[in-house]
Amino acid sequence: MITLSVFDLSLAALLVLILAALSWHMRLGLERSLLIATLRMVVQLSLIGLVLKTIFATSGLLWVSLMAVVMLLAAGREVMARQQRRLKGWWGYGLGTGAMFISSFAVTVLALFTMIGNQPWYEPQYAIPLLGMMLGNTMSGIALALDRLTQTAWQQRAIIEQRLMLGQTRTEAIDEIRREAMRSGMMHIINAMAAAGIVSLPGMMTGQILAGAPPMEAVKYQILIMFLIAAGTGFGVTAALWLASRRLFDERHRLRLEVLSAPRA
């Protein structure tokens, strides 16, 4: 594999600098946020490189678990931040995090034990990138689905209550909204699978090919990952929507939208 020197990276960075200068010259006002984002990206990735280097060197279950928990908590925070109207209190954070835990973690551990099956099963070179991809994808799916559920329930509260008045159960009254939310949570991965290889070369496969892996091996890994992501997203979204739609009602089948926070300005 060809390693990149600092000079190579500086050359590429020069392109971004030129773009920033162009933005300043054309008064687009983008240069500031562009440079900050670039700087953040370099610092964050360098740091994670150092962390991964350390963890790969130790290869201990404790360190891998710690890293996994940090990743999970960060993803949970991200899911919460993307909600316009989130559940108040611990639910807002715990719901998405819990759903990702049971889907991403379970599917990743299953894959490590059975399909990849190396020794030890938690070897960080496999475990951490795999979990990262699972979390990244289930995160978007769960965030989109929850946002759709709470927003639609808020907009259609009169309809939900009308259905309750006519004697429908809470499950019947929110069924269509939940199905719609499920669809929007799954759309991303379904589109990604449909477009894979034709419109886009998936990132992981590209990376493996760049690193010198035979294309068919890279493809097999990518297919495995797609299966895992689809299953993980589906289970995670289902769990999150089930819990959240339960939370919107009480045991007397009353719509309790006061469990949602007001949208941010």
Place this chain on the structure above:
Amino acid sequence: MVALERPPVSDPLLRVSRLITHQRGPFDLSIDAGECVSLRGPSGSGKSLLLRAIADLDPHQGEVWLDGVACAQIPAPQWRRQVALLPVESQWWLDEVSAHLSGKDCPWLIPLGFGEAALGWQVSRLSSGEKQRLALARALMNRPRVLLLDEPSASLDEVSAAALEAVVSDYRHDTGAAVLWVSHSAAQAARVATRHYQLTPQGVQEGEP
């Protein structure tokens, strides 16, 4: 000595006892089977909130009994099928009218002034008055034992309002249902109801229409 036999005291069909909802109340009222009672009060006095609480749509304190059975003892969806609330503004979520009327034939369409064709109408093209009358037909499809009507003829002309009053009256006589009728008009209250409640900050008081 011969014990005097007490006349059998029948429970009211609907009894509301010490009901507190949204910091209003306590409210007490009762309606016998086959009886229609009006409820009036200034806007904002909580008439709609009281009806919502009776239908168990809002959290509340106190208890509501239907024929001697407490609301809390019945699953909520079953309660709401028996204690039907007709809100001021009805909601329709499917494309066609018929999709909202569970069951095959709706015997109230013609008395309410509709033909059979109304079942195929698009909900998006209904006028507010049509919605109001069709909402009553839809609510009656559950064969409720109590009707909570929140200004059911607010957007109806005189002819349609008379038709609606007749349908409610017939249903009440046929099934022995109890009706609580919120109305802004004293004339309508006097016409449809035999007893009259007034909603005040002190609670529900019986009085003139």
